Amino acid sequence: MPPAALSRLDVALLAALALVSAVLLFWATGSKILAAGFVAGLAVAAGGVLLVRRLFPTAAGGEAATPDWTMLRQAVNHDDVAIAVTDRTGRMVCANDLFATWMGGFVTPPGLPVDGRGAELLKNAGRTAWRDGEGRADDLAIGPLRLRAQVMRTGQAEDYLVWRFAAIERFDLVAELTRHLGGPAGRTLGHAGVMAALVNSEGRLRAANEAFLLRALGEEDARHYAGRDVAAMLRIDDGGALYFAREGDRATPVRLIQIPLVSSDSNSPVLLAMLDEEMGPADRGTAQTYVETLLSLLPFGLALVDRDGRFLYMNRAFKRAANLPEAKMPRYPGDIVVGEDKGPLADMIRRHSSGQQVGGDLSIRLAGQSGDPVSMRVVGVRGLGEAAVLLSLKDSSEESRLKRQVAQASKMQAVGQLAGGVAHDFNNILTAVLGACDLMLMRHTPGDSDYDDIQQIRSNANRAASLTRQLLAFSRQQTLRPQILQLPDVISEVSHLLKRLIGETVQLSVHHGRGLGAVRADPGQLEQVIINLAVNARDAMPGGGTLTIETYPVSATDVRQMGNEFMPPADYCALKVSDTGTGIPADILPKIFEPFFTTKDVGKGTGLGLSTVYGIIKQSAGFIFADSKPGEGTSFTIYLPVHRVAGDAPAAPQPPAKPKKSQWGSGTILLVEDEDMVRAVAERALARAGYTVVTAAQGEEGLERFAGMEKVDLVISDVVMPTMDGSAMVRAMRARRPGLPVLFMSGYAEEQLRQSIDIDNVSFLPKPFSVAQLAEATSAALDEAAHRGGRDG
Structure with missing residues (x-):
């Protein structure tokens, strides 16, 4: 039944009940005034309800406007977060472009193309979100991409799920520390009095600097330290002072500082820093001074923050990563990030300032930079005086620059290959157009009605040839005459x-x-x-x-x-x-x-x-x-x-250019070209110049023609052809007649082709060429062969 009809039925029912109630009230009291007042009160109340429903139809009816999913999809577009929305039936109602890029299309969660147990983790996260309002799935993998998922229940009726996927940037801090502790950085720490070691979750040594190894193991055992138990290298006296066990009773006490690196799980390695306490227990601030010295020598961006969230110290690497002036240190960590990231960073520092040795990663955007997110690690520390939190910031500017350079180089290489291929195919067409124009101009003289039109076609073809030369120049495939x-x-x-x-x-x-x-x-x-x-x-x-x-x-x-x-x-x-x-x-x-x-x-x-x-x-x-x-x-x-010849003497000047060859000649030429239009134009041009021409459409046919010819003065062949290319065909021909003259023609660059041809005593004619250029190149090739004595008689 429609809502309007239902409303009218409700009004009629209420009116009938009101009338019955008034009659009963009159029968019981016998007062007409009391019964009339009762009816009037009911009428006023009903009128108020109707007025409210007219003024607030949505609130009264309990119906909400259908959301505009197109507008919502534009609103959730992010460059670094993939977002999708599903309803209670499991149907996809909205997703942004990044979601489609990462997932290979608009795939409905949780059935995403994730690796391993990822689908099961996503399904459990969705169930948790329906039950508790929020669910999470960490360390999801789609090929090389690592993702972290957050699922939240939302909507007025809480009948939608919002799936948010963020990329996880991985930085192997353990591997970097292992490399640096055994190198110059480790030796520098040792000169400053800092003994550093990297210990796994089982308390066994993974890496250490030379100062630690000499104190803990001695010179003889320092070379074979991997896997040794660190606890056996140390001892604690009755007063709680810490010593190296091998140094005996006259050892110098040391202060131990533990810095967790990645997380609080069972496989978390720890960086140990040990400092001598020759003057007895360190007074307030001494440990922090030692640690600041340690942090200043490390190549990572590190900073100390107190329990109130203020900076105590930051090393140069941290300032460089945050793009801060050398002499300036901001007061709060929130001062170095954009406004949207101030709150999340402050909350994470507050959670870790209790002193618990756990860490967490946070993706932030630095103020005044390009907006690309960087990874900051927040670790709670203790025993460092006023310091409560250690911040680690990775300087990714150089990495980002290299990524942009690699992407740009790949793009330029791909466009260059495309341009070279297009120019090569276009050169074949232009060769036929220019040759046809030249042949028609031989039959027309200035003043003919068609002469100007043919010249216009030839002029435009030359302009197109110039454009292809530019494409080949960009792709570095043009023919140069150095x-x-x-x-x-x-x-x-x-x-x-x-x-x-x-x-x-x-x-x-x-x-x-x-x-x-x-x-x-x-x-x-x-x-x-x-x-x-x-x-x-x-x-x-x-x-x-x-x-x-x-x-x-x-x-x-x-x-x-x-x-x-x-x-x-x-x-x-x-x-x-x-x-x-x-x-x-x-x-x-x-x-x-x-x-x-x-x-x-x-x-x-x-x-x-x-x-x-x-x-x-x-x-x-x-x-x-x-x-x-x-x-x-x-x-x-x-x-x-600078070009130099043998030794260091400057190169001699280039000899003057040779005079142009005649466009007429005689002899038998085998022409091999797979493009029909180019072959037809070249055949007509050579025949007009006085040569006897035998043609073939590809390499194998060229070999058959060659085997049946008694005399071949010159072979003119394209280089790139299907089935058998020009270079393979010429090698087979020269196996029978070693001195055979050859003129290659191609739309590719001569230098590029000569690297693959590797055949001596061949001439080259770049496409596109005119009838005159073909005749001159043919005459020059024959003259050069005659000069070498290799012309086939």
């Missing part, structure tokens, strides 16, 4: 073009240092580097400015003083391009060499300029670094290694 050259000569060749590119509002200033050595690089690609940097500098100076290009030598000593861990010490020639423009913000500077990243407006940049520069320099065995401050300009410094 020469021995001087940087000032390259800058002189390109300076006239730079003046036109940068405009009249930008002044060009060039300075060359003395004693520059020769470098080995592709002059055309090096000019492209300078042009790209100059154009970027021009765009950064819209109101005008100065573009400065400098060259200067950098010795191996200078490199060592720079302290750059990426550049090996050697002699370099430096090329520095600087501007006085707007500069690059600090958050954008690490991204400038990424492909397709640009700050220019849409249509004004491809985002490949600086990534191309980076690829060319790295492929030339050089290094490039950017330095910029907003409003102060930007400078790019390129370091190219």
